[in-house]
Amino acid sequence: MAPGITLDNAVEDFVFTKTAGSEKNHATVTETLDLSSIAWAHCRESSNNFISDFYTKPTLPMLEAIIRTTLDDGDNDEDATTNDLQDYVAGLLGHESALLVPTGTMGNQVSLRTALGNPPHSILCDYRGHIMHFEGGGPSGICGTLVRSVVPANEHHLTLADVQRFATLRNTMYDCPTRVIALENPMEGRILPLSDIQAISNWARERGIHMHLDGARLWEAVAAGAGSLEEIGKCFDSIQVCFTKGLGAPLGSMVIGKKDFIARAKWSRKLLGGGTRASGVIAAPARVAIDDVLFGGKMKAAQDKAQRASELWTELGGKLLERRETNMVWLDYEGSGVDMEGFFKLAKEEYGLKLGGVIPERLVFHYQISDESFEKLCALFRRALAK
Ligand SMILES: Cc1ncc(COP(=O)(O)O)c(C=O)c1O
Incomplete structure (x- = not known):
């Protein structure tokens, strides 16, 4: 802990004392700031908000993690806090590698852009998918791809039968073959059963189709008992998870996959302007969020x-x-x-x-x-x- 700074889980009662030397007269200026006056102390402001979990507020322990973080270059893999978080999250999901990105939207688009390569190609997803409706047309604008959106026959979640019915396997001059199956779990609060994910994944992998997961709230599915992070993670070739929303970090998402996929994803992240310099500022509170909110029950x-x-x-x-x-x-x-x-x-x-x-x-x-x-x-x- 830096001298003069007192931070703790309890919110309002702490005092932040800043001491700065003045170049001019060598006097010491001591400024006392009541922590209750800074926004970080006000996560209770969200205590009555049922509109969305993205209203969660970052907390003082997250601020403390930011104060303690390393501040090296994240874009060039030099920041230890970021590298540790990437290894940690990759390990949780049973994968080799991971890449920090600022937002979930960027995580999805980086994944799709990396997976798709050259056209012609298409993505198959649920008709309610976030990538379809809430990402500014990224799949067409950024990836130049056709999106085949499918209404699940069971009105709840996509199954192998839906995928088999709507995937384009033909590859003539008329076709945009399905190169990516993009699932979302949970899908607006609904859980995709692990057995259905596994069936789709096995079928896709036999055909060389990339499996992507928009796991913005995957933590919620796991907390609800829908399978472990690793069991679900292993069914996919790329996964995007958010540290905001129910986990409550101030920002940040991660793309997870095999080493060579993540190496190529770095180019997509660069293309979209998502590499960050002192990325420990994002990674440090994200680690607090995972350990405190998910694993803390x-x-x-x-x-x-x-x-x-x-x-x-x-x-x-x-x-x-x-x-x-x-x-x-x-x-x-x-x-x-x-x-x-x-x-x-x-x-x-x-x-x-x-x-x-x-x-x-x-x-x-x-x-x-x-x-x-x-x-x-x-x-x-x-x-x-x-x-
Ligand atoms: C399922 C899903 N995917 C992706 C995102 C995008 O995350 P972000 O707002 O960080 O871009 C959201 C945001 O609410 C989401 O609900």
Whole structure:
């Protein structure tokens, strides 16, 4: 710990004392900053926010990790904190190598650009895929590829039968052969069963088709018991994971794969401007996030709250659009006879809760939701569903 700096898990009570020598008069300027006045001390601001887990706030232990980090060049593989994190995450997923990137979108696009090579080619993915709808058209703009989006026959997740039906294996002058199968797990809170992933992976690998996973929230699937990171990781040739969202780091994602894939992915990262200099600033808090939130059991505890909320909603006569599987609860307002706008107004004005957002049916749980906010949510449910 640097002299004069006191940081701890408890938030508001600490004092940050900065001492700086003045060149001019050699006097020492001591400035005392109450930590409660800096944004890092305010992760409790997200304690009432059910709109998305990307509202999680970085914490003081993450700031402490940033203070302690190495500050060498990440773009040239010189930063020990970044290299350690890359090795750590690659190992967790049963792979050889990994590459830090600033965002999940870049992680997906770096992976796809690296996997695709020269056209003609196409990507097969679920019709709801993030790469399809929320990445600014990256697959066409950056990769020049055709995206074949598939509606799963079971209305839940892609299976081998879906993939076999829609993959392009023919390779005449008319075709864009399927070069990548891009899965997402969880898919908007829904878990892809490991056995289905394995079946698709075996089939794809026999045909030389690259398997990519958008695992922005893969940690949530693992916390929910959908398989280990390694079991899932081994089914894919590239994986993108985010350190933000439910893990709560300030930024950063990682692409994971074989050594030669990651070596080529560095070119794609460079092309997209994603190499960073003092990358330890990203890597250090990301490590805190994995160890504290995932392995510290906090993600699972947040999912338990999600489960209790979904049970209460149905016990009170409410309907769900679907069953809770990870940290998301999907409320069927219409089917429950609840006016959605009135519900949000009540939540805000009487209970101080933030609900709604671009996907209004969805309540997202994360580890910073406080017990107090959870109790208020239960009270809101009782009031809204009172007969
Ligand atoms: C499934 C999925 N993939 C990728 C991303 C992109 O992550 P980022 O916002 O870091 O670019 C998101 C973001 O919400 C996501 O939900």
